[in-house]
Amino acid sequence: MKILVVDDDVQLRRALRINLEARQHSVIEVGDGKDAVESTIADTPDFVILDLGLPGLSGAEVVRAVRRVSAVPILVLSGRTQSADKVDALDAGANDYVTKPFSIDELLARVRALTRGAGVPHHDVVGFGEVRVDLTRHEIVRRSTDGEEIVKLTPTEWGVLEVLVRNPDRLVSKREILTTVWGPAYGKEDAYLRLFVGQLRKKLELDPARPKHLITEPGLGYRFSQ
Amino acid sequence: MGALSARRQLVGLVIALIALPTLTVSLSSVRSDVSLASDVLAYQLLVVVVALIGGFWPAIAAALAAGTLLDYYFVVPLYTAAIDEPLHLMALVVFVIIAFLVSVVVDKAERRSQAARRSMKESETLAELSGSVLRGDDGIPAMAQKLREVFDLASVSVERGHIVLHRSTRPVEPDQNSEVSGTPPRGRTVIPLGDNGRLVLTGGPLRPADERVIRAFAAQIETGLAHRDLTAEVERAKPLEAADKMRTALLAAVGHDLRTPLAAATAAVSSLASTDVQFSAGDRAELVNTAQVSLDRLGRLVSDLLDASRLQAGVLAVYRESVAIDELIPLALDDINASYHSVEVDLPDDLPEILADPVLVQRIVANLTANALRFSPAGVRPRICATVVEHPHTSVRLRIVDSGPGVPPERRQAIFAPFQREGDEDATSGVGLGLALSRGFAEAMGGTLDPEETPGGGLTMVVTLPVAPPSTTLPTPTGVLE
Numbered sequence: 001m002k003i004l005v006v007d008d009d010v011q012l013r014r015a016l017r018i019n020l021e022a023r024q025h026s027v028i029e030v031g032d033g034k035d036a037v038e039s040t041i042a043d044t045p046d047f048v049i050l051d052l053g054l055p056g057l058s059g060a061e062v063v064r065a066v067r068r069v070s071a072v073p074i075l076v077l078s079g080r081t082q083s084a085d086k087v088d089a090l091d092a093g094a095n096d097y098v099t100k101p102f103s104i105d106e107l108l109a110r111v112r113a114l115t116r117g118a119g120v121p122h123h124d125v126v127g128f129g130e131v132r133v134d135l136t137r138h139e140i141v142r143r144s145t146d147g148e149e150i151v152k153l154t155p156t157e158w159g160v161l162e163v164l165v166r167n168p169d170r171l172v173s174k175r176e177i178l179t180t181v182w183g184p185a186y187g188k189e190d191a192y193l194r195l196f197v198g199q200l201r202k203k204l205e206l207d208p209a210r211p212k213h214l215i216t217e218p219g220l221g222y223r224f225s226q
Numbered sequence: 227m228g229a230l231s232a233r234r235q236l237v238g239l240v241i242a243l244i245a246l247p248t249l250t251v252s253l254s255s256v257r258s259d260v261s262l263a264s265d266v267l268a269y270q271l272l273v274v275v276v277a278l279i280g281g282f283w284p285a286i287a288a289a290l291a292a293g294t295l296l297d298y299y300f301v302v303p304l305y306t307a308a309i310d311e312p313l314h315l316m317a318l319v320v321f322v323i324i325a326f327l328v329s330v331v332v333d334k335a336e337r338r339s340q341a342a343r344r345s346m347k348e349s350e351t352l353a354e355l356s357g358s359v360l361r362g363d364d365g366i367p368a369m370a371q372k373l374r375e376v377f378d379l380a381s382v383s384v385e386r387g388h389i390v391l392h393r394s395t396r397p398v399e400p401d402q403n404s405e406v407s408g409t410p411p412r413g414r415t416v417i418p419l420g421d422n423g424r425l426v427l428t429g430g431p432l433r434p435a436d437e438r439v440i441r442a443f444a445a446q447i448e449t450g451l452a453h454r455d456l457t458a459e460v461e462r463a464k465p466l467e468a469a470d471k472m473r474t475a476l477l478a479a480v481g482h483d484l485r486t487p488l489a490a491a492t493a494a495v496s497s498l499a500s501t502d503v504q505f506s507a508g509d510r511a512e513l514v515n516t517a518q519v520s521l522d523r524l525g526r527l528v529s530d531l532l533d534a535s536r537l538q539a540g541v542l543a544v545y546r547e548s549v550a551i552d553e554l555i556p557l558a559l560d561d562i563n564a565s566y567h568s569v570e571v572d573l574p575d576d577l578p579e580i581l582a583d584p585v586l587v588q589r590i591v592a593n594l595t596a597n598a599l600r601f602s603p604a605g606v607r608p609r610i611c612a613t614v615v616e617h618p619h620t621s622v623r624l625r626i627v628d629s630g631p632g633v634p635p636e637r638r639q640a641i642f643a644p645f646q647r648e649g650d651e652d653a654t655s656g657v658g659l660g661l662a663l664s665r666g667f668a669e670a671m672g673g674t675l676d677p678e679e680t681p682g683g684g685l686t687m688v689v690t691l692p693v694a695p696p697s698t699t700l701p702t703p704t705g706v707l708e
Contacts, residue, residue: 009490012490012493015516018513
């Protein structure tokens with residue numbers, strides 16, 4: 001896979017290059033937003049890792065410029081604690097983000113999640129925590145101390161769970177869930193979504209107040225993690 | 227009675243004085259037995275005209291005079307003032323009554339038109355007032371002046387507590403110096419304005435009818451005062467706002483600069499720990515080096531930040547001793563990995579030692595030289611040279627000279643402010659503490675750091691530090707600054 005790494009810090013670029021090359025990817029390094037946009041056009045990378053704090057163009061501007069010419073997955077490195085920049089970049093079309101500092105495994109997991117391709121089921125049966133979800137038979141089994149029990153979900157709950165489970169480790173935006181489950185006319189009904197995710201947590205998580213699998217990304221969306 | 231101006235009354239009287247004899251003469255020339263009725267009417271007309279012009283008193287005077295003239299010249303017996311017929315007496319009384327009634331009507335009309343004129347003026351004034359408040363200025367000076375002019379007052383002042391916020395006084399005309407300046411104003415009216423404010427009017431008779439307008443003025447001035455208070459509040463908030471903005475920018479810059487090397491080091495170290503892949507020996511060495519370089523940078527930044535806060539708090543420890551500059555320069559160049567050949571060093575052989583903290587001097591020189599190297603065009607070496615100056619104190623002036631793009635004069639002081647870089651979008655130039663720290667260090671040692679233009683273009687940084695007294699033999703800690 002050809003990966004474009006955009007960061008103004010030479011050291012971080014070097015660390016990423018060594019790691020990605022060791023995993024048989026080819027790496028293009030650039031140091032600013034303008035070069036990033038030019039390289040997207042000239043080199044047609046398969047993946048873009050983009051730092052948000054770049055000199056010149058802002059991260060969101062780079063994402064917007066790249067999106068005009070390419071649908072390449074973009075993973076944003078956010079060196080800031082403010083979520084506004086992340087939200088801007090994701091709204092502009094970035095696919096996911098990692099907050100600095102990050103371990104290389106975390107970054108690689110995000111890269112894998114994004115390149116698996118959205119909506120493609122990689123397993124029909126997904127197990128997490130105490131539950132096993134069979135996506136084809138629409139059946140959920142929950143183990144507990146006194147044996148197994150079937151968990152019943154409403155159709156809407158199924159819809160929400162399916163979108164998340166089919167995109168493991170990937171940030172799924174609120175909008176994406178809403179339009180997939182409710183239809184294209186919905187997209188702003190965040191409160192619905194919170195309600196159904198809350199229901200799902202009650203039924204599936206060990207501790208619904210501290211979810212481990214259906215994780216909220218504040219302001220952005222949800223992420224399913226096994 | 228007496229709404230009419232004195233001038234009008236006089237005119238009426240003059241008309242009566244001229245017209246009555248004229249009328250009498252002309253009417254008596256055509257007198258006949260049957261002319262009395264028309265004579266009476268002619269006199270009556272004249273009295274009415276006088277009443278219309280001159281009002282009550284001229285009319286009454288004209289009526290009495292006309293009655294007397296009629297009686298004397300036209301009523302039988304002629305040429306006597308005697309009235310032998312009660313009927314004639316009645317005619318005379320009717321005469322006076324008509325004059326009285328007409329003049330009352332005229333007087334009333336005049337009063338009404340005066341009142342109308344006054345209310346028109348009032349509304350104009352009020353409109354003007356609300357206009358000035360709407361225009362946004364607090365309008366207090368304009369309103370005070372207007373109030374003084376409209377009611378012809380000696381002075382109008384807006385006060386709060388013991389402070390006179392504004393005072394408008396009647397200009398003293400040079401030919402009116404008959405009034406003794408110490409005379410207290412005749413009337414003094416105080417109208418409260420909001421919290422502990424008041425409007426003080428002096429001089430000029432105020433009528434109860436004026437109160438309505440004065441109240442309106444007071445209300446407007448009160449609004450103006452509130453406006454003024456709010457504006458002051460906004461002005462006070464401005465520096466706070468700027469400081470807040472500065473702090474946010476600073477936090478973003480520090481955050482970025484701390485996180486960038488931390489991210490690189492974390493990425494490098496965590497990849498060394500990952501088990502899913504085998505790195506070549508070269509790759510491992512590179513990752514270790516990445517971590518090292520980044521952690522060094524982080525370490526430098528942290529100590530710079532600590533020094534900056536020590537400088538700001540005035541607790542930077544400064545140990546001054548006799549220092550030979552020529553011995554420090556190689557150390558400083560070594561700090562920034564610059565070879566002795568990349569910089570032209572030109573120090574006089576007899577350069578005296580300075581009284582300074584060698585560690586701080588070394589950091590100043592390293593920092594300034596690193597900047598000079600960064601901005602020098604390829605092939606032109608920065609220069610370090612030194613001279614001795616005698617004034618105001620015997621000092622060494624160390625110059626670090628580059629031929630780079632230079633700094634425009636208006637920016638030359640601004641570059642010494644900490645965290646110059648805006649936002650967090652540049653990893654190459656660091657957080658922008660270098661110059662601020664260098665100047666802080668120089669000043670902490672009793673010296674200065676100032677920029678000047680390099681002849682032919684570029685920036686020259688001038689470090690001035692005091693020469694060590696000849697007797698100094700042992701290092702003496704001077705303790706903590708300030």
